[in-house]
Amino acid sequence: MLELRSVGMHFGAVEALVDVDLELGAGEVVGLMGDNGAGKSTLLKIVAGNFAPTSGRVLWDAAGVDLSPLSARELGIEAVYQDLALCDNLSAAANVFLGRELSRRLFGVLPVLDHAAMRRKSTELFAELGSDTRADDLVRQMSGGQRQAVAIARARLSAPRLMLLDEPTAAISVRQIAEVLELIRSLKQQGVGILLISHRMSDVFAVADRIVVLRRGRKVADKPTADSSAEEATALITGAIEAA
Amino acid sequence: MLTVAALAGVMSLVSEPFASADNLFNVSRNFAFIGLIALGQTAVIATGGIDLSVGSVMGLAGIVTGLVLGSGQPLALAAVAGLGCALLCGLVNGALVGYLRLSPFVVTLGMLSIARSLALVVSNNRMIHDFGPDEDLVLALGGGRFLGLANPVWLLLVAALGAAAWFRYSRLARYVLAVGGNEVSTHLAGIPVARVKLTVYVLSSLLAGASAILMIGWLGAVTNALGQGYELRVIASAVIGGANLMGGEGGAFGAVAGAALIELIRNSLLLLGVDPYWQGAFVGGSIIVAMLVERVRRGRQTAG
Numbered sequence: 001m002l003e004l005r006s007v008g009m010h011f012g013a014v015e016a017l018v019d020v021d022l023e024l025g026a027g028e029v030v031g032l033m034g035d036n037g038a039g040k041s042t043l044l045k046i047v048a049g050n051f052a053p054t055s056g057r058v059l060w061d062a063a064g065v066d067l068s069p070l071s072a073r074e075l076g077i078e079a080v081y082q083d084l085a086l087c088d089n090l091s092a093a094a095n096v097f098l099g100r101e102l103s104r105r106l107f108g109v110l111p112v113l114d115h116a117a118m119r120r121k122s123t124e125l126f127a128e129l130g131s132d133t134r135a136d137d138l139v140r141q142m143s144g145g146q147r148q149a150v151a152i153a154r155a156r157l158s159a160p161r162l163m164l165l166d167e168p169t170a171a172i173s174v175r176q177i178a179e180v181l182e183l184i185r186s187l188k189q190q191g192v193g194i195l196l197i198s199h200r201m202s203d204v205f206a207v208a209d210r211i212v213v214l215r216r217g218r219k220v221a222d223k224p225t226a227d228s229s230a231e232e233a234t235a236l237i238t239g240a241i242e243a244a
Numbered sequence: 245m246l247t248v249a250a251l252a253g254v255m256s257l258v259s260e261p262f263a264s265a266d267n268l269f270n271v272s273r274n275f276a277f278i279g280l281i282a283l284g285q286t287a288v289i290a291t292g293g294i295d296l297s298v299g300s301v302m303g304l305a306g307i308v309t310g311l312v313l314g315s316g317q318p319l320a321l322a323a324v325a326g327l328g329c330a331l332l333c334g335l336v337n338g339a340l341v342g343y344l345r346l347s348p349f350v351v352t353l354g355m356l357s358i359a360r361s362l363a364l365v366v367s368n369n370r371m372i373h374d375f376g377p378d379e380d381l382v383l384a385l386g387g388g389r390f391l392g393l394a395n396p397v398w399l400l401l402v403a404a405l406g407a408a409a410w411f412r413y414s415r416l417a418r419y420v421l422a423v424g425g426n427e428v429s430t431h432l433a434g435i436p437v438a439r440v441k442l443t444v445y446v447l448s449s450l451l452a453g454a455s456a457i458l459m460i461g462w463l464g465a466v467t468n469a470l471g472q473g474y475e476l477r478v479i480a481s482a483v484i485g486g487a488n489l490m491g492g493e494g495g496a497f498g499a500v501a502g503a504a505l506i507e508l509i510r511n512s513l514l515l516l517g518v519d520p521y522w523q524g525a526f527v528g529g530s531i532i533v534a535m536l537v538e539r540v541r542r543g544r545q546t547a548g
Contacts, residue, residue, distance in 0.1 A: 070434075085429030087422045089492035098422055099433035101415050112413035 001025050007056035009042050016042040018217045029194045031208030035237050038214040040197050044164050048072055048079040078155035079164040086139045093122040093135040096154045125153040129183050145176030162193040169203045181207050201230045248505050259515045271511050273394035279503035280400050280455045282481035283407045284448035286499040289482050291444055292424040292491025293348035297355035298452040298478050302471030304359040305330045305453035310372035310466040319378040330453025333359055338445030342438035363468040373465035386461020396458045407496035424491025484534040
């Protein structure tokens with residue numbers, strides 16, 4: 001589905017990514033790991049269309065593409081950012097549909113927001129994700145896990161084929177982390193490909209099919225989770241092992 | 245809303261003239277002018293902004309409308325000219341705040357000074373009381389009554405119902421609240437944040453202009469002091485009505501109730517024989533109290 005071929009990115013003299021290859025198929029969860037500044041976020045932003053790589057190619061369904069945020073979305077790539085980008089003052093349903101509100105026509109002409117339809121559809125999305133989030137609750141009143149569900153439901157709305165999750169388990173409680181991991185599993189079952197950036201080794205090993213480790217912009221490992229271990233991954237991230 | 249009812253109840257017991265038809269008529273008409281502008285101010289505040297220029301825009305729109313009327317033009321043309329000036333002020337405010345990302349406080353403070361000064365320039369500091377051939381129409385529009393209510397009150401009612409529906413059912417109003425809640429995420433969701441901001445400043449100015457046209461009909465004359473100091477009462481109305489100065493909250497009925505409450509306070513003080521010099525202190529105090537109440541309410545919410 002997604003393929004990066006020797007992608008490189010430099011900001012002035014700083015080499016953020018060097019010669020990175022990556023493949024990701026439907027229903028596959030890839031855990032992307034690396035220390036701060038290893039190039040994880042840069043890679044994510046390239047796939048999300050925020051940055052154009054300075055070298056190499058991005059392929060989608062085996063065809064070369066030039067991604068912009070808009071075209072990435074149109075292809076079915078949705079990013080969920082670390083800060084979640086939700087409006088605290090609005091309801092869960094309002095956030096899920098933000099910028100894509102459903103409307104109906106009053107008296108056949110006047111367009112008005114269709115609150116009932118948005119509530120119904122978001123309730124369905126939350127049920128699909130196995131989350132107890134209620135459509136009418138304000139995001140301000142929600143737990144970290146529920147917020148994550150809102151952010152993911154929003155991304156799900158367009159039925160994406162690939163989701164980019166940036167640190168979805170940072171800054172939430174242990175119980176909520178379990179909820180989010182469950183969300184990821186249910187997305188995988190529905191055939192959604194997932195690129196998961198996380199610092200939390202245990203989370204990556206719990207849900208990822210493959211791990212990819214970046215160190216100083218280079219890919220130093222890309223192997224099935226089953227063939228690796230948290231110890232090996234840590235060593236790869238820190239550079240104690242050169243490559244695996 | 246409850247506070248308004250409570251205060252009105254107490255006053256009708258304490259003061260005989262309060263509940264008289266004449267007094268209630270006057271009170272409702274007085275807050276109609278402010279309430280109309282407070283609707284627009286609420287939208288601005290809901291985006292996390294503020295519009296300090298409404299009083300001056302009122303002055304400029306009033307003067308321009310008066311001048312065009314005085315030169316013998318019909319009311320329709322004069323209203324278009326007055327509203328056109330208001331529109332320009334709103335466009336400048338909105339463009340600077342939305343597209344150039346300048347601070348709303350500073351931009352509209354500048355406009356407060358500019359519009360007031362322009363009103364002086366175009367009127368040459370004269371009072372305008374000759375409204376030309378359409379004078380009767382102008383006076384009837386702002387000063388007349390219909391079914392026992394002053395015309396401006398009817399207009400406020402229609403505008404408030406329209407604004408309430410707008411807040412609940414329009415996509416734009418949803419974006420207004422979203423911008424006030426989290427500007428960055430609203431932008432990430434693909435919403436044109438700058439355009440949303442431009443729109444609310446234009447709305448705010450246009451309502452100030454409309455209010456000015458009504459007001460000169462009621463006053464029967466216009467001076468360049470029209471609307472001076474009104475920004476405080478308008479902002480107070482919106483804030484007392486529940487608009488959150490941090491953005492993301494606000495509604496139409498709140499703004500009207502806020503305007504009604506301020507006018508009731510003013511009226512009650514007068515009827516109770518309190519020196520009018522105290523009015524500013526009470527209006528100012530009520531804004532601060534409203535903020536405190538809001539803080540207590542919010543504190544409870546986050547604790548729960």
